[in-house]
Structure formats: C-alpha cells, structure tokens
Amino acid sequence: MALPPYPHARRTALFLDFDGTLVDIVARPDAVALTEATRDALATVARHVDGALAIVTGRDIATIDAFVAPLRFPIAGVHGFTRRDVVGRVQMPQLDGDLLDKLKDGLRLLCSENEGLLLEEKAGSVALHFRARPELEDVCIATMERIVDGAGGFRVSRGKMVVEARPKDANKGAAVTAFMREAPFLGRVPLFAGDDVTDEDAFDAVNAAGGISIKVGDGLTAASYRAPTTAAFVAWLVDYAQHLEGEGS
Template sequence: MMYYEMTGFMPKHPDGQERPDIRFPDHSNAWLLLDFDGSLVEIADRPDGVDVPDRVQALLDRAQERLDGRVALVSGRSVESLEHFLPGFRGSIVGTHGAELRIDGTRSRAVEWDEATVSRLQRVVADFAALRPEFLVEPKPSGVVLHYRQAEELGALALHFMEALSQAAEGFRLQPALMAYEIKPEGVGKDAGIKRLLGDDRHVPIYAGDDLTDEPALGLVRERGGVSIKIGQCETVAEHRLAGPSQLLDHLERWLG
C-alpha cells in the first residue's frame, strides 16, 4: 500500500468509476472556481514542469466572457507561480491555499505570517532534503512543501520530520497533500480563501479539485448548494467525480459553449 493511501488518499470507490452527471447552473447565475494542478493540468514530477495545454487558456477566456468575470483559480501555488503559467488569465486568484489573493489585478495577503519563521522553515527543510536526493523542496511565500513523489516509500519519514517541525513553529501547522507535506500558517485554507473572495455573493459556486487540500473547499461549495467536482479516485465529499483534467475540460467546454 502506498503511504499516501494510508494517510487519507485511499480511493473510496475502488473501481474509480466516474460520476459525470453534472448539472451546471445557468451562466448568469454561476461562479467558477478551479484548482490548477491535477484539475486543469496534469500533475508533473516537479512543480516547475507543468505543461499547460492551449485549451486551458482558451477555456478560461471563454469562462470570463460567459460568466461576466466570475472565474477564479484556487491553488496551493503562489499567485506569482499561477501568473507565470497563465499570463493571460485576468480573473481572480486564491493562491498559496488562501494565504494570498489577487482581485481586480491587485495582490494582497489574506492573513499575516512571520517572514523570519518562514525563512527558517525553508532552510531546515532544504537541509533535511539534501540528505535524500529523492525529496523535492518547494518554497512558498508563506511556508514550505516537502514532496516525496519520487520515493513514495519515504512518505513516513517525510511525515515524521514535517510534523515535528510544524509543531515547533508557532502560528504554523502541517497540511498533508498528495505525496507531499506542507507547513503553512494557521487559519489558511482554500475554503477560507473562497469565503473571502465570494463574501455574500449569491451566485451558485462551481468548484473542481483533486487533492486533500481541496476537500474543505468542495465541502463549502456543496453546503452553499453549488456544484462540487472531485478529479481523480480519492475519497471525497464532492457530489461528482471525473477521471482527470481532460474530462473536466470537456465538461466545461460543453457547458460554456
């Protein structure tokens, strides 16, 4: 059994069967919120190795037009990283799991964090990972990620190290992800970021995500009577399930026309 399956990623439906009977709201009454890695684009071995198909930018452009700008990316990536991969995207961004926001082109912090602590965490994780070249360290504006995708058998080692480190860092907590562990500020989450973005907006939210970090957002959207879509086979609170990014793009393209 893979370690990520032992820590919350075991498929709930062993056959991986899709539940694609998605009924989207009318365009005039919809807010589209989309995760990036694993949802709009395929997961890459390295965060900087993602390939963004042309159809992704075309779809986002079409969504901006049809939904009168009610389109947002909601990602664990920083706002800067998303701007790099999608330089033509003009919608809102909930970045770094909700720690950062970009609304109407203006970046802001959704929460405050201690810069010195973040720097220390990044140095310590980098030193630890240098002992095992299979690990990959991803610094973020408000924290740090340790990836073990290249060596799944090291998942337990990564967990023990990152858990101990997060407990020593006041104001920070551990966030499990798909074959990775992240230390991030307390009070940060994609659900909280979406709440800050939408406020009292009564449009019907649509959210698609693939990771454990997307589950709170999927739950929030479902509570609001929206459309929740899980990408992949892992256990989820979402109402609908699609196999991968291509299937999500197919459904959204048909809906947007």
C-alpha cells in the same frame, strides 16, 4: 458520481484548483504546462460568467499568473492564505518570516541528504515533494511534523506525493467564501473543482451555499460530482465553453 450538467453562466461563479484539476500533476511542479485548449476554455468561460472565475490553489499567485499568461484571474494562493480580488487588490496576513525560514532550513537539510526530494518554497508556506522518492514518504511526513511541531501558527497538510507546512488559517473554503462576498461573484451559485484533500474545505463551503462541488480523481470526498481524471474534467470545461459560445449566454 458523474460530472454535473452545464451551469447557467449568468448565475454561476467558478472556482478552480490548478494542479491535478486544470493540469496533470508531474514530478517537478515547475514542469506543468496549461494546454492552449484549456487556456482558451478558461478565457471563454470567464467572459460568459462576467469575470466570476477564480483560481484557488496551493501555489503562489505569481506562479499561477505565469502559467495562465496572458490571462489574468482573481486568485487565492497558498491554500487561501493570499488572495487577489477581481480589481487586483492582494490580501496577505502578517506572517513570522523568521519562523518560516527556520522551517525551510530544516527541510533543505533533508533534501540535501536525499536526492530526488524537492522543496517548493512559497510566500507563506513550504512544500516537500517526494514523487521521485515515494519510499521516503514516512520520513518526509515525520520530519515535517517534527519541524512544524515547534512552530506556532503552522500546520501540516498532506497531498498527492507532497507534505506541506502552511499557516493554520490558510483555508480554501474561507477563500471561496470571501470571494462570494464580492462582485462579480456576489449573488451567484458557486462551483468548485479540485482533486486533493486540501480542496475538501472548499467543497464543504460550496455545499453549504447550495453550490456545485466536483472532485477530480478518486478518493473519499464531500463533493457531489466527480471527474475520474484531470483529462475528463478539462474535457468537460472545454465542452462547457463551446456550449456557452453556441448558445451565446
């Protein structure tokens, strides 16, 4: 599988994952940085698609805003649990805050006993990163599963050197589908790019809509196209932006 031909800007809606897709995954989630070339490409593509470009991520909306500033996009955060539309309206289902706090307390204890583990606390979910302690992967997963087992409304999802407790109804595919019912995405062909297993729901939704799905990196996938690395996808995005500027459409 290779990267797709450049899609027609006036007919396409772009949905992009963040970590591993627009930026490399690093040891500490707060240490990532969007390059100026990537930022410029996002701004250019968003302009040519009339604003039909959204970030669909496991991160909080506010965190992505800080990384992409001064740009501002529609965003689905926490794997689709929260969603901000093109006019700035934020949708976030009600969540049992006490239950989420109990999840966080149990994981904080594990982190305090094991240097190098990193707990990422978000609005609606909590992620345990073990990139600095890969030998603790089984312990992290087992602990997360045990804690979540008694917490109705949450499920465990695994990613690249991370395990996360997130709401059962958090789904990137559902977020993409919701965006596609609204302007400026309505009536366009969806394109989704992502690198992790949590992006497979979005690939399924985009494929069902006759769209373009791009897997970034290796691994089994439902996506129709593939970029071998984050750098390869970013290079494609930058080239696409230059192509749009050159043809003026």
